[in-house]
Amino acid sequence: MRKTRLDTDRIRAARRLIDPMFLDTPQYRCEALEPELGCAVSIKLETANPVRSFKARGTEVVASRLAAHGQPAVVCASAGNLGQALAWSGRDRGLDVTVVASRHATAAKLDRVRALGARLELVDGDHELARDRAADIARRDGVRLLEDSLDLETCEGAATIGLELVAATPAFDTVLIALGGGALATGVGHVLKELAPEVEVICVQPLGAPAMTRSWRERRVVTTDSADTIADGVAGRCPIPAVLDDLLLVADDAVLVREESIVAGLRLLLDHAGLVAEPSAALGIAAVLEDRDRFAGRHVATIVCGGNVDPAAYRRWVGAPRAGAA
Template sequence: MQQTRLDTERIRAARRSIDPLFLDSPLYRCETLDPELGCAVSVKLETANPVRSFKGRGTEVIASELAASGSRAAVCASAGNLGQALAWSGRGRGLDVTVVASRFAPVAKLDRIRAFGARLELVDGDFDQARDRASEIARRDGIRLVEDSLDLETCEGAATIGLELVESLAKTPFDTVLIALGGGAMATGIGHVMKDLAPGVEVICVQPLGAPAMTYSFHKRQVVTTDSTDTIADGVAGRRPIPAVLDDLLLVADDAVLVREESIIAGMRLLLGHAGLVVEPSAALGVAAILEDRDRFAGRNVVTVVCGSNVDVDAYHRWVG
Protein backbone atom coordinates (compact mmCIF):
# COMPACT_ATOMS: atom_id res chain seq x y z
CA MET A 1 0.00 0.00 0.00
CA GLN A 2 1.20 3.52 -0.78
CA GLN A 3 1.93 5.55 2.33
CA THR A 4 -0.74 7.65 3.97
CA ARG A 5 -0.08 9.82 7.00
CA LEU A 6 -1.50 7.00 9.13
CA ASP A 7 0.38 4.07 10.63
CA THR A 8 -1.19 0.73 11.54
CA GLU A 9 1.05 0.09 14.54
CA ARG A 10 0.30 3.56 15.86
CA ILE A 11 -3.41 2.82 15.42
CA ARG A 12 -3.01 -0.33 17.51
CA ALA A 13 -1.26 1.73 20.16
CA ALA A 14 -4.02 4.36 20.00
CA ARG A 15 -6.58 1.72 20.86
CA ARG A 16 -4.86 1.21 24.21
CA SER A 17 -5.42 4.88 25.17
CA ILE A 18 -9.17 4.88 24.38
CA ASP A 19 -11.69 4.34 27.15
CA PRO A 20 -13.22 0.86 26.61
CA LEU A 21 -16.64 2.53 26.52
CA PHE A 22 -15.85 3.52 22.93
CA LEU A 23 -14.30 0.23 21.80
CA ASP A 24 -15.69 -3.02 20.41
CA SER A 25 -18.92 -1.43 19.23
CA PRO A 26 -21.60 -3.89 18.13
CA LEU A 27 -21.41 -5.35 14.63
CA TYR A 28 -24.31 -7.49 13.54
CA ARG A 29 -26.19 -8.66 10.50
CA CYS A 30 -29.56 -6.94 10.13
CA GLU A 31 -31.39 -9.60 8.15
CA THR A 32 -34.68 -7.74 7.88
CA LEU A 33 -32.91 -5.11 5.76
CA ASP A 34 -31.85 -7.69 3.17
CA PRO A 35 -35.11 -7.84 1.18
CA GLU A 36 -35.42 -4.05 1.29
CA LEU A 37 -31.91 -3.47 -0.05
CA GLY A 38 -31.14 -6.59 -2.07
CA CYS A 39 -27.91 -7.40 -0.25
CA ALA A 40 -26.68 -8.71 3.08
CA VAL A 41 -26.31 -5.73 5.40
CA SER A 42 -24.43 -5.59 8.68
CA VAL A 43 -24.33 -2.49 10.85
CA LYS A 44 -21.33 -1.29 12.87
CA LEU A 45 -23.05 0.62 15.64
CA GLU A 46 -20.98 3.62 16.75
CA THR A 47 -23.77 5.20 18.80
CA ALA A 48 -23.77 3.03 21.93
CA ASN A 49 -21.37 5.21 23.90
CA PRO A 50 -21.56 8.36 26.08
CA VAL A 51 -21.30 10.80 23.16
CA ARG A 52 -23.46 8.79 20.72
CA SER A 53 -20.91 8.89 17.89
CA PHE A 54 -17.56 7.52 16.77
CA LYS A 55 -15.80 10.81 17.55
CA GLY A 56 -14.91 9.76 21.08
CA ARG A 57 -12.31 7.36 19.72
CA GLY A 58 -10.22 10.22 18.37
CA THR A 59 -10.77 12.65 21.23
CA GLU A 60 -9.72 10.00 23.73
CA VAL A 61 -6.35 9.77 21.99
CA ILE A 62 -5.95 13.56 21.89
CA ALA A 63 -7.03 14.14 25.50
CA SER A 64 -4.72 11.40 26.74
CA GLU A 65 -1.77 12.98 24.95
CA LEU A 66 -2.62 16.47 26.18
CA ALA A 67 -2.94 15.32 29.79
CA ALA A 68 0.34 13.41 29.59
CA SER A 69 2.13 16.50 28.25
CA GLY A 70 0.77 18.75 30.99
CA SER A 71 -1.45 20.74 28.63
CA ARG A 72 -4.63 22.00 30.24
CA ALA A 73 -6.71 23.53 27.45
CA ALA A 74 -7.92 22.83 23.92
CA VAL A 75 -10.33 24.33 21.40
CA CYS A 76 -12.10 22.83 18.42
CA ALA A 77 -14.68 23.71 15.81
CA SER A 78 -17.52 21.24 15.60
CA ALA A 79 -20.74 20.52 13.80
CA GLY A 80 -21.74 19.01 17.14
CA ASN A 81 -20.34 15.51 17.56
CA LEU A 82 -16.62 16.31 17.84
CA GLY A 83 -17.41 19.02 20.38
CA GLN A 84 -19.35 16.60 22.56
CA ALA A 85 -16.59 14.04 22.33
CA LEU A 86 -13.77 16.47 23.15
CA ALA A 87 -15.81 17.87 26.04
CA TRP A 88 -16.36 14.37 27.44
CA SER A 89 -12.76 13.23 27.00
CA GLY A 90 -11.37 16.52 28.29
CA ARG A 91 -13.59 16.60 31.37
CA GLY A 92 -12.27 13.25 32.51
CA ARG A 93 -8.69 14.48 32.27
CA GLY A 94 -9.09 17.94 33.74
CA LEU A 95 -8.84 19.83 30.45
CA ASP A 96 -10.46 23.21 29.80
CA VAL A 97 -12.31 22.69 26.51
CA THR A 98 -13.78 25.37 24.25
CA VAL A 99 -16.03 24.40 21.35
CA VAL A 100 -16.95 26.74 18.51
CA ALA A 101 -20.07 25.81 16.57
CA SER A 102 -22.64 27.32 14.27
CA ARG A 103 -25.65 28.68 16.11
CA PHE A 104 -27.68 26.80 13.47
CA ALA A 105 -26.33 23.41 14.62
CA PRO A 106 -28.93 21.03 16.09
CA VAL A 107 -29.95 22.23 19.54
CA ALA A 108 -29.58 18.71 20.95
CA LYS A 109 -25.90 18.68 20.02
CA LEU A 110 -25.26 22.14 21.47
CA ASP A 111 -27.04 21.26 24.71
CA ARG A 112 -24.95 18.13 25.16
CA ILE A 113 -21.70 20.05 24.57
CA ARG A 114 -22.67 22.34 27.44
CA ALA A 115 -23.78 19.39 29.58
CA PHE A 116 -20.33 17.82 29.26
CA GLY A 117 -18.78 20.97 30.69
CA ALA A 118 -17.25 22.67 27.66
CA ARG A 119 -17.30 26.41 27.01
CA LEU A 120 -19.45 26.88 23.90
CA GLU A 121 -19.03 29.80 21.51
CA LEU A 122 -21.49 30.19 18.64
CA VAL A 123 -20.88 31.86 15.27
CA ASP A 124 -23.49 33.09 12.82
CA GLY A 125 -22.03 31.16 9.89
CA ASP A 126 -21.45 27.51 9.06
CA PHE A 127 -18.88 24.93 10.17
CA ASP A 128 -16.05 26.40 8.12
CA GLN A 129 -16.55 29.78 9.74
CA ALA A 130 -16.52 28.07 13.13
CA ARG A 131 -13.21 26.50 12.10
CA ASP A 132 -11.76 29.94 11.37
CA ARG A 133 -12.91 31.23 14.77
CA ALA A 134 -11.45 28.24 16.61
CA SER A 135 -8.10 28.94 14.95
CA GLU A 136 -8.25 32.54 16.18
CA ILE A 137 -8.92 31.41 19.75
CA ALA A 138 -6.05 28.92 19.65
CA ARG A 139 -3.62 31.59 18.47
CA ARG A 140 -4.89 34.17 20.94
CA ASP A 141 -4.77 31.90 23.97
CA GLY A 142 -1.81 29.73 22.96
CA ILE A 143 -3.75 26.49 23.34
CA ARG A 144 -4.10 23.30 21.33
CA LEU A 145 -6.32 23.57 18.29
CA VAL A 146 -7.98 20.24 17.64
CA GLU A 147 -8.70 19.96 13.92
CA ASP A 148 -10.87 17.02 12.97
CA SER A 149 -9.41 14.97 10.11
CA LEU A 150 -6.25 17.08 9.88
CA ASP A 151 -5.05 15.89 13.30
CA LEU A 152 -3.79 12.34 12.94
CA GLU A 153 -5.22 11.38 16.31
CA THR A 154 -8.75 11.90 15.00
CA CYS A 155 -8.05 9.70 11.98
CA GLU A 156 -6.17 7.01 13.88
CA GLY A 157 -8.75 6.96 16.65
CA ALA A 158 -11.46 6.40 14.03
CA ALA A 159 -9.21 3.80 12.41
CA THR A 160 -9.66 1.55 15.43
CA ILE A 161 -13.12 0.87 13.96
CA GLY A 162 -11.25 -0.65 11.04
CA LEU A 163 -9.21 -2.89 13.32
CA GLU A 164 -12.43 -4.21 14.86
CA LEU A 165 -13.96 -4.78 11.43
CA VAL A 166 -10.94 -6.76 10.24
CA GLU A 167 -10.96 -8.85 13.41
CA SER A 168 -14.63 -9.66 12.81
CA LEU A 169 -14.25 -10.81 9.20
CA ALA A 170 -14.20 -14.52 10.07
CA LYS A 171 -17.47 -14.26 12.01
CA THR A 172 -19.20 -11.59 9.91
CA PRO A 173 -17.83 -11.77 6.35
CA PHE A 174 -18.18 -8.68 4.19
CA ASP A 175 -16.78 -7.46 0.90
CA THR A 176 -17.78 -3.78 1.08
CA VAL A 177 -17.74 -1.10 3.74
CA LEU A 178 -19.80 2.09 3.39
CA ILE A 179 -18.50 5.12 5.28
CA ALA A 180 -20.01 8.58 5.71
CA LEU A 181 -17.67 11.19 4.24
CA GLY A 182 -17.33 14.64 5.77
CA GLY A 183 -13.94 15.94 6.80
CA GLY A 184 -12.50 12.50 6.15
CA ALA A 185 -11.23 11.22 9.52
CA MET A 186 -13.41 8.11 9.56
CA ALA A 187 -13.03 7.42 5.85
CA THR A 188 -9.24 7.71 5.83
CA GLY A 189 -8.90 5.87 9.14
CA ILE A 190 -11.03 2.86 8.29
CA GLY A 191 -9.82 2.96 4.69
CA HIS A 192 -6.17 2.82 5.74
CA VAL A 193 -6.72 -0.27 7.89
CA MET A 194 -8.74 -2.01 5.19
CA LYS A 195 -6.12 -1.45 2.51
CA ASP A 196 -3.36 -2.59 4.86
CA LEU A 197 -5.02 -5.61 6.47
CA ALA A 198 -8.01 -6.56 4.27
CA PRO A 199 -7.28 -5.18 0.79
CA GLY A 200 -10.03 -7.24 -0.82
CA VAL A 201 -12.72 -5.16 0.88
CA GLU A 202 -14.07 -2.31 -1.23
CA VAL A 203 -14.11 1.04 0.59
CA ILE A 204 -16.91 3.33 -0.58
CA CYS A 205 -17.42 6.80 0.87
CA VAL A 206 -20.84 8.46 0.83
CA GLN A 207 -21.65 12.16 0.95
CA PRO A 208 -24.86 14.18 0.45
CA LEU A 209 -25.43 15.80 -2.91
CA GLY A 210 -26.00 19.02 -0.97
CA ALA A 211 -22.47 18.93 0.53
CA PRO A 212 -20.29 17.44 -2.20
CA ALA A 213 -16.90 19.15 -1.79
CA MET A 214 -14.85 16.14 -0.70
CA THR A 215 -16.47 13.83 -3.25
CA TYR A 216 -15.83 16.32 -6.07
CA SER A 217 -12.27 16.63 -4.80
CA PHE A 218 -11.84 12.83 -4.77
CA HIS A 219 -12.94 12.46 -8.38
CA LYS A 220 -10.96 15.46 -9.65
CA ARG A 221 -7.96 14.43 -7.52
CA GLN A 222 -7.55 18.00 -6.30
CA VAL A 223 -9.23 20.18 -3.71
CA VAL A 224 -12.60 21.52 -4.83
CA THR A 225 -14.41 23.96 -2.55
CA THR A 226 -18.04 24.99 -2.61
CA ASP A 227 -19.71 28.27 -1.64
CA SER A 228 -22.43 26.71 0.49
CA THR A 229 -24.02 23.48 1.66
CA ASP A 230 -27.66 22.42 1.71
CA THR A 231 -28.29 19.13 3.50
CA ILE A 232 -29.94 17.76 6.61
CA ALA A 233 -26.75 15.75 7.21
CA ASP A 234 -25.08 18.54 9.18
CA GLY A 235 -22.33 16.27 10.48
CA VAL A 236 -20.72 16.02 7.04
CA ALA A 237 -21.55 19.47 5.67
CA GLY A 238 -18.12 20.98 5.00
CA ARG A 239 -17.16 23.28 2.13
CA ARG A 240 -13.34 23.28 2.25
CA PRO A 241 -11.56 19.92 2.11
CA ILE A 242 -8.16 19.67 3.79
CA PRO A 243 -5.46 18.88 1.18
CA ALA A 244 -3.54 16.39 3.35
CA VAL A 245 -6.75 14.50 4.13
CA LEU A 246 -7.67 14.33 0.46
CA ASP A 247 -4.21 12.93 -0.31
CA ASP A 248 -4.85 10.13 2.20
CA LEU A 249 -8.36 9.49 0.90
CA LEU A 250 -7.11 9.08 -2.65
CA LEU A 251 -4.87 6.24 -1.44
CA VAL A 252 -7.43 4.28 0.57
CA ALA A 253 -10.91 4.82 -0.89
CA ASP A 254 -12.13 2.92 -3.93
CA ASP A 255 -15.00 5.27 -4.66
CA ALA A 256 -16.96 8.24 -3.36
CA VAL A 257 -20.63 8.69 -4.21
CA LEU A 258 -23.29 11.34 -3.66
CA VAL A 259 -26.84 10.68 -2.47
CA ARG A 260 -30.04 12.73 -2.49
CA GLU A 261 -31.81 14.05 0.59
CA GLU A 262 -34.85 11.85 0.00
CA SER A 263 -32.59 8.78 0.03
CA ILE A 264 -31.05 9.85 3.33
CA ILE A 265 -34.50 10.17 4.87
CA ALA A 266 -35.52 6.80 3.42
CA GLY A 267 -32.37 5.31 4.96
CA MET A 268 -33.26 6.76 8.36
CA ARG A 269 -36.73 5.24 8.09
CA LEU A 270 -35.32 1.83 7.19
CA LEU A 271 -32.87 1.88 10.09
CA LEU A 272 -35.71 2.76 12.45
CA GLY A 273 -38.22 0.28 11.05
CA HIS A 274 -35.90 -2.70 10.52
CA ALA A 275 -33.12 -2.17 13.07
CA GLY A 276 -34.87 -0.12 15.74
CA LEU A 277 -32.19 2.56 15.39
CA VAL A 278 -32.79 6.29 15.74
CA VAL A 279 -29.91 7.83 13.80
CA GLU A 280 -28.82 11.24 12.62
CA PRO A 281 -28.85 11.80 8.84
CA SER A 282 -25.09 11.27 8.42
CA ALA A 283 -25.45 7.77 9.85
CA ALA A 284 -27.95 6.80 7.15
CA LEU A 285 -25.70 7.69 4.21
CA GLY A 286 -24.56 4.10 3.69
CA VAL A 287 -28.10 2.80 3.42
CA ALA A 288 -28.95 5.73 1.11
CA ALA A 289 -26.10 4.69 -1.20
CA ILE A 290 -27.52 1.18 -1.51
CA LEU A 291 -31.01 2.53 -2.18
CA GLU A 292 -29.70 4.67 -5.04
CA ASP A 293 -27.67 1.93 -6.73
CA ARG A 294 -29.23 -1.43 -5.91
CA ASP A 295 -27.64 -3.17 -8.89
CA ARG A 296 -24.14 -2.29 -7.71
CA PHE A 297 -24.67 -3.89 -4.31
CA ALA A 298 -26.96 -6.77 -5.32
CA GLY A 299 -25.92 -10.01 -3.64
CA ARG A 300 -22.99 -8.46 -1.78
CA ASN A 301 -22.10 -8.54 1.90
CA VAL A 302 -22.03 -4.93 3.04
CA VAL A 303 -21.11 -3.25 6.31
CA THR A 304 -22.44 0.25 6.89
CA VAL A 305 -20.99 2.29 9.74
CA VAL A 306 -23.79 3.89 11.77
CA CYS A 307 -21.69 6.80 12.95
CA GLY A 308 -23.96 8.96 15.12
CA SER A 309 -27.37 9.36 16.75
CA ASN A 310 -27.31 12.96 17.95
CA VAL A 311 -30.43 14.25 16.29
CA ASP A 312 -32.97 16.92 17.16
CA VAL A 313 -36.14 15.07 18.11
CA ASP A 314 -38.54 17.49 16.43
CA ALA A 315 -36.54 17.49 13.20
CA TYR A 316 -36.33 13.71 13.29
CA HIS A 317 -40.10 13.38 13.53
CA ARG A 318 -40.53 15.80 10.62
CA TRP A 319 -38.19 13.76 8.45
CA VAL A 320 -39.17 10.25 9.40
CA GLY A 321 -42.83 10.95 10.08
Protein backbone atom coordinates (compact mmCIF):
# COMPACT_ATOMS: atom_id res chain seq x y z
CA MET A 1 0.00 0.00 0.00
CA ARG A 2 1.36 3.41 -0.96
CA LYS A 3 1.97 5.92 1.81
CA THR A 4 1.89 9.71 1.91
CA ARG A 5 5.01 11.77 2.61
CA LEU A 6 3.65 12.39 6.12
CA ASP A 7 4.34 10.35 9.25
CA THR A 8 2.01 10.17 12.25
CA ASP A 9 4.84 9.92 14.77
CA ARG A 10 6.41 13.08 13.32
CA ILE A 11 3.02 14.79 13.53
CA ARG A 12 2.77 13.94 17.21
CA ALA A 13 6.32 15.25 17.68
CA ALA A 14 5.38 18.46 15.84
CA ARG A 15 2.79 19.23 18.53
CA ARG A 16 5.63 19.62 21.02
CA LEU A 17 7.17 22.42 18.90
CA ILE A 18 3.96 24.44 18.55
CA ASP A 19 3.09 27.15 21.05
CA PRO A 20 0.11 25.77 23.04
CA MET A 21 -1.92 28.87 22.15
CA PHE A 22 -2.30 27.41 18.64
CA LEU A 23 -3.28 23.92 19.82
CA ASP A 24 -6.54 22.37 21.04
CA THR A 25 -8.68 24.99 19.34
CA PRO A 26 -12.43 24.97 20.09
CA GLN A 27 -14.33 22.06 18.60
CA TYR A 28 -18.05 21.78 19.19
CA ARG A 29 -21.35 20.77 17.71
CA CYS A 30 -23.08 23.89 16.38
CA GLU A 31 -26.77 23.09 16.67
CA ALA A 32 -27.79 26.57 15.51
CA LEU A 33 -26.53 25.75 12.00
CA GLU A 34 -28.31 22.45 11.71
CA PRO A 35 -31.83 23.58 10.70
CA GLU A 36 -30.28 25.53 7.82
CA LEU A 37 -28.09 22.64 6.65
CA GLY A 38 -30.20 19.58 7.39
CA CYS A 39 -27.42 17.65 9.11
CA ALA A 40 -25.48 17.58 12.35
CA VAL A 41 -22.53 19.99 12.19
CA SER A 42 -19.37 20.18 14.27
CA ILE A 43 -17.01 23.12 13.92
CA LYS A 44 -13.26 23.11 14.43
CA LEU A 45 -12.44 26.77 15.05
CA GLU A 46 -8.93 27.65 13.84
CA THR A 47 -9.46 31.41 14.11
CA ALA A 48 -9.17 31.53 17.91
CA ASN A 49 -5.50 32.51 18.01
CA PRO A 50 -3.36 35.63 17.46
CA VAL A 51 -2.99 35.13 13.68
CA ARG A 52 -6.59 33.97 13.16
CA SER A 53 -5.76 30.96 11.00
CA PHE A 54 -4.41 27.42 11.20
CA LYS A 55 -1.17 28.38 9.43
CA ALA A 56 0.78 29.01 12.64
CA ARG A 57 0.74 25.29 13.41
CA GLY A 58 3.12 24.78 10.50
CA THR A 59 5.18 27.95 10.91
CA GLU A 60 5.78 27.17 14.57
CA VAL A 61 7.41 23.90 13.52
CA VAL A 62 9.48 25.62 10.82
CA ALA A 63 10.63 28.51 13.01
CA SER A 64 11.46 26.23 15.94
CA ARG A 65 13.71 24.08 13.78
CA LEU A 66 15.36 27.05 12.07
CA ALA A 67 16.18 28.64 15.41
CA ALA A 68 17.48 25.36 16.80
CA HIS A 69 19.87 24.98 13.85
CA GLY A 70 21.05 28.58 13.88
CA GLN A 71 19.43 29.50 10.55
CA PRO A 72 18.57 33.19 10.93
CA ALA A 73 16.34 33.95 7.95
CA VAL A 74 13.41 32.60 5.96
CA VAL A 75 11.30 33.75 3.02
CA CYS A 76 7.87 32.62 1.85
CA ALA A 77 5.18 33.51 -0.65
CA SER A 78 1.77 34.06 0.87
CA ALA A 79 -1.75 35.21 0.12
CA GLY A 80 -1.60 36.64 3.64
CA ASN A 81 -2.28 34.02 6.28
CA LEU A 82 0.98 32.07 5.96
CA GLY A 83 2.90 35.35 5.98
CA GLN A 84 1.23 36.50 9.19
CA ALA A 85 1.89 33.15 10.83
CA LEU A 86 5.54 33.05 9.78
CA ALA A 87 6.02 36.64 10.92
CA TRP A 88 4.58 35.75 14.33
CA SER A 89 6.61 32.56 14.74
CA GLY A 90 9.81 34.15 13.43
CA ARG A 91 9.49 37.26 15.60
CA ASP A 92 9.34 35.22 18.77
CA ARG A 93 12.50 33.35 17.78
CA GLY A 94 14.55 36.25 16.42
CA LEU A 95 14.33 35.22 12.77
CA ASP A 96 14.55 37.57 9.79
CA VAL A 97 11.30 36.95 7.88
CA THR A 98 10.53 38.08 4.32
CA VAL A 99 7.05 37.62 2.89
CA VAL A 100 6.29 37.99 -0.83
CA ALA A 101 2.67 38.63 -1.77
CA SER A 102 0.56 39.88 -4.60
CA ARG A 103 -0.13 43.60 -4.54
CA HIS A 104 -3.79 42.58 -4.91
CA ALA A 105 -3.86 40.46 -1.74
CA THR A 106 -6.27 41.37 1.06
CA ALA A 107 -5.02 44.65 2.51
CA ALA A 108 -5.84 43.69 6.10
CA LYS A 109 -3.65 40.60 5.81
CA LEU A 110 -0.74 42.58 4.35
CA ASP A 111 -1.05 45.23 7.06
CA ARG A 112 -0.83 42.54 9.71
CA VAL A 113 2.29 41.03 8.13
CA ARG A 114 3.96 44.44 8.38
CA ALA A 115 2.73 44.98 11.94
CA LEU A 116 4.32 41.70 12.99
CA GLY A 117 7.71 42.91 11.82
CA ALA A 118 8.25 40.94 8.63
CA ARG A 119 9.75 42.47 5.51
CA LEU A 120 6.99 42.55 2.89
CA GLU A 121 7.66 42.56 -0.85
CA LEU A 122 4.75 42.98 -3.26
CA VAL A 123 4.60 41.74 -6.85
CA ASP A 124 2.39 42.88 -9.70
CA GLY A 125 0.79 39.52 -10.32
CA ASP A 126 -0.92 36.63 -8.58
CA HIS A 127 0.24 34.13 -5.98
CA GLU A 128 2.14 32.03 -8.50
CA LEU A 129 4.31 35.02 -9.39
CA ALA A 130 4.87 35.61 -5.67
CA ARG A 131 6.07 32.02 -5.35
CA ASP A 132 8.58 32.57 -8.15
CA ARG A 133 9.86 35.77 -6.54
CA ALA A 134 10.25 34.13 -3.13
CA ALA A 135 12.33 31.38 -4.71
CA ASP A 136 14.51 34.02 -6.40
CA ILE A 137 15.11 35.76 -3.06
CA ALA A 138 16.02 32.48 -1.36
CA ARG A 139 18.59 31.66 -4.07
CA ARG A 140 20.01 35.18 -4.08
CA ASP A 141 20.37 35.51 -0.33
CA GLY A 142 21.05 31.88 0.55
CA VAL A 143 18.17 31.68 3.03
CA ARG A 144 15.48 29.08 3.73
CA LEU A 145 12.57 29.08 1.32
CA LEU A 146 9.36 27.99 3.00
CA GLU A 147 7.05 26.47 0.41
CA ASP A 148 3.58 25.96 1.78
CA SER A 149 2.21 22.45 1.21
CA LEU A 150 5.45 21.22 -0.37
CA ASP A 151 7.44 21.53 2.86
CA LEU A 152 6.38 18.77 5.22
CA GLU A 153 6.41 21.05 8.27
CA THR A 154 3.42 22.92 6.87
CA CYS A 155 1.50 19.70 6.22
CA GLU A 156 2.40 18.01 9.49
CA GLY A 157 1.73 21.17 11.47
CA ALA A 158 -1.74 21.31 9.90
CA ALA A 159 -2.11 17.59 10.55
CA THR A 160 -2.12 18.23 14.30
CA ILE A 161 -5.68 19.43 13.71
CA GLY A 162 -6.47 15.89 12.64
CA LEU A 163 -5.17 14.49 15.92
CA GLU A 164 -7.53 16.82 17.78
CA LEU A 165 -10.48 15.98 15.55
CA VAL A 166 -10.00 12.27 16.16
CA ALA A 167 -9.65 12.70 19.93
CA ALA A 168 -12.80 14.78 20.35
CA THR A 169 -16.37 13.68 20.84
CA PRO A 170 -18.95 13.30 19.51
CA ALA A 171 -17.67 11.32 16.57
CA PHE A 172 -18.49 12.48 13.04
CA ASP A 173 -18.69 10.58 9.78
CA THR A 174 -17.56 13.21 7.25
CA VAL A 175 -15.01 16.02 7.37
CA LEU A 176 -15.12 18.91 4.91
CA ILE A 177 -11.73 20.54 4.32
CA ALA A 178 -10.86 23.68 2.35
CA LEU A 179 -8.53 22.78 -0.52
CA GLY A 180 -5.92 25.19 -1.81
CA GLY A 181 -2.26 24.24 -1.96
CA GLY A 182 -3.11 21.11 -0.02
CA ALA A 183 -1.30 21.31 3.33
CA LEU A 184 -4.52 21.28 5.36
CA ALA A 185 -6.24 18.61 3.30
CA THR A 186 -3.29 16.23 3.09
CA GLY A 187 -2.30 16.76 6.71
CA VAL A 188 -5.73 16.22 8.24
CA GLY A 189 -6.54 13.58 5.64
CA HIS A 190 -3.43 11.57 6.49
CA VAL A 191 -4.32 11.43 10.19
CA LEU A 192 -7.93 10.48 9.55
CA LYS A 193 -7.01 7.69 7.14
CA GLU A 194 -4.60 6.25 9.70
CA LEU A 195 -6.59 6.75 12.90
CA ALA A 196 -10.23 7.01 11.79
CA PRO A 197 -10.45 5.41 8.33
CA GLU A 198 -14.23 5.20 8.52
CA VAL A 199 -14.48 9.02 8.26
CA GLU A 200 -15.09 10.33 4.75
CA VAL A 201 -12.63 13.05 3.71
CA ILE A 202 -14.13 15.58 1.29
CA CYS A 203 -12.07 18.48 -0.04
CA VAL A 204 -13.81 21.66 -1.15
CA GLN A 205 -12.55 24.27 -3.59
CA PRO A 206 -14.14 27.26 -5.35
CA LEU A 207 -15.35 26.76 -8.89
CA GLY A 208 -13.31 29.83 -9.83
CA ALA A 209 -10.03 28.27 -8.60
CA PRO A 210 -10.36 24.58 -9.46
CA ALA A 211 -6.80 23.49 -10.27
CA MET A 212 -6.21 21.04 -7.43
CA THR A 213 -9.70 19.54 -7.67
CA ARG A 214 -9.33 19.01 -11.41
CA SER A 215 -5.93 17.47 -10.77
CA TRP A 216 -7.40 15.10 -8.16
CA ARG A 217 -10.16 14.06 -10.54
CA GLU A 218 -7.81 13.46 -13.49
CA ARG A 219 -5.02 12.01 -11.31
CA ARG A 220 -2.48 14.32 -12.93
CA VAL A 221 -1.39 17.91 -12.43
CA VAL A 222 -3.80 20.30 -14.14
CA THR A 223 -2.93 23.99 -14.14
CA THR A 224 -5.23 26.89 -14.92
CA ASP A 225 -4.53 30.21 -16.58
CA SER A 226 -6.28 32.23 -13.89
CA ALA A 227 -8.10 32.04 -10.57
CA ASP A 228 -11.21 34.12 -9.90
CA THR A 229 -12.71 33.76 -6.43
CA ILE A 230 -13.28 35.73 -3.25
CA ALA A 231 -11.60 32.83 -1.42
CA ASP A 232 -8.11 34.24 -1.88
CA GLY A 233 -6.50 31.78 0.52
CA VAL A 234 -7.14 28.87 -1.87
CA ALA A 235 -6.73 30.65 -5.20
CA GLY A 236 -3.77 28.74 -6.60
CA ARG A 237 -3.30 27.82 -10.26
CA CYS A 238 -0.35 25.39 -10.26
CA PRO A 239 -0.65 22.30 -8.03
CA ILE A 240 2.53 20.78 -6.62
CA PRO A 241 2.96 17.20 -7.92
CA ALA A 242 4.12 15.70 -4.60
CA VAL A 243 1.16 17.26 -2.80
CA LEU A 244 -1.26 15.90 -5.38
CA ASP A 245 0.23 12.43 -4.88
CA ASP A 246 -0.57 12.70 -1.17
CA LEU A 247 -4.05 14.06 -1.82
CA LEU A 248 -4.86 11.14 -4.09
CA LEU A 249 -4.19 8.81 -1.17
CA VAL A 250 -6.27 10.58 1.48
CA ALA A 251 -9.22 12.34 -0.19
CA ASP A 252 -12.41 10.41 -0.83
CA ASP A 253 -13.88 13.22 -2.91
CA ALA A 254 -13.13 16.74 -4.10
CA VAL A 255 -15.97 19.11 -4.95
CA LEU A 256 -16.27 22.58 -6.42
CA VAL A 257 -18.66 25.22 -5.08
CA ARG A 258 -20.06 28.44 -6.52
CA GLU A 259 -19.23 31.91 -5.23
CA GLU A 260 -22.83 32.53 -4.17
CA SER A 261 -22.68 29.42 -1.99
CA ILE A 262 -19.48 30.66 -0.34
CA VAL A 263 -21.17 33.97 0.46
CA ALA A 264 -24.20 32.13 1.82
CA GLY A 265 -21.86 30.10 4.01
CA LEU A 266 -20.27 33.26 5.37
CA ARG A 267 -23.70 34.61 6.26
CA LEU A 268 -24.72 31.41 8.01
CA LEU A 269 -21.53 31.34 10.07
CA LEU A 270 -22.10 34.94 11.12
CA ASP A 271 -25.85 34.81 11.70
CA HIS A 272 -26.13 31.38 13.32
CA ALA A 273 -22.69 30.72 14.82
CA GLY A 274 -21.53 34.27 15.57
CA LEU A 275 -18.33 33.68 13.59
CA VAL A 276 -16.49 36.04 11.27
CA ALA A 277 -14.87 33.73 8.73
CA GLU A 278 -12.91 34.41 5.59
CA PRO A 279 -14.30 32.87 2.39
CA SER A 280 -11.92 29.90 2.42
CA ALA A 281 -13.24 28.97 5.85
CA ALA A 282 -16.83 28.81 4.59
CA LEU A 283 -16.15 26.27 1.85
CA GLY A 284 -17.34 23.33 3.93
CA ILE A 285 -20.65 25.03 4.68
CA ALA A 286 -20.97 25.92 0.99
CA ALA A 287 -20.54 22.26 0.04
CA VAL A 288 -23.45 21.24 2.27
CA LEU A 289 -25.64 24.04 0.91
CA GLU A 290 -25.05 22.83 -2.65
CA ASP A 291 -25.82 19.16 -1.92
CA ARG A 292 -28.12 18.91 1.10
CA ASP A 293 -29.39 15.47 0.08
CA ARG A 294 -25.88 14.03 0.20
CA PHE A 295 -25.36 15.10 3.80
CA ALA A 296 -28.89 14.72 5.16
CA GLY A 297 -28.91 12.76 8.41
CA ARG A 298 -25.12 12.70 8.65
CA HIS A 299 -22.75 14.32 11.14
CA VAL A 300 -20.23 16.48 9.33
CA ALA A 301 -17.24 18.35 10.73
CA THR A 302 -15.83 21.40 9.03
CA ILE A 303 -12.66 23.34 9.77
CA VAL A 304 -13.16 27.09 10.02
CA CYS A 305 -9.59 27.64 8.91
CA GLY A 306 -9.22 31.43 8.85
CA GLY A 307 -10.86 34.68 9.84
CA ASN A 308 -8.75 37.40 8.26
CA VAL A 309 -11.05 39.54 6.14
CA ASP A 310 -11.09 42.99 4.65
CA PRO A 311 -13.86 44.71 6.65
CA ALA A 312 -15.35 46.57 3.69
CA ALA A 313 -15.42 43.47 1.49
CA TYR A 314 -16.88 41.39 4.30
CA ARG A 315 -19.71 43.88 4.81
CA ARG A 316 -20.47 43.72 1.09
CA TRP A 317 -20.64 39.92 1.21
CA VAL A 318 -22.74 39.41 4.31
CA GLY A 319 -24.77 42.63 4.58
CA ALA A 320 -26.51 43.49 7.85
CA PRO A 321 -27.15 40.67 10.38
CA ARG A 322 -30.58 39.16 9.92
CA ALA A 323 -33.28 39.78 12.48
CA GLY A 324 -33.41 37.01 15.06
CA ALA A 325 -30.00 35.67 14.11
CA ALA A 326 -28.28 33.63 16.75
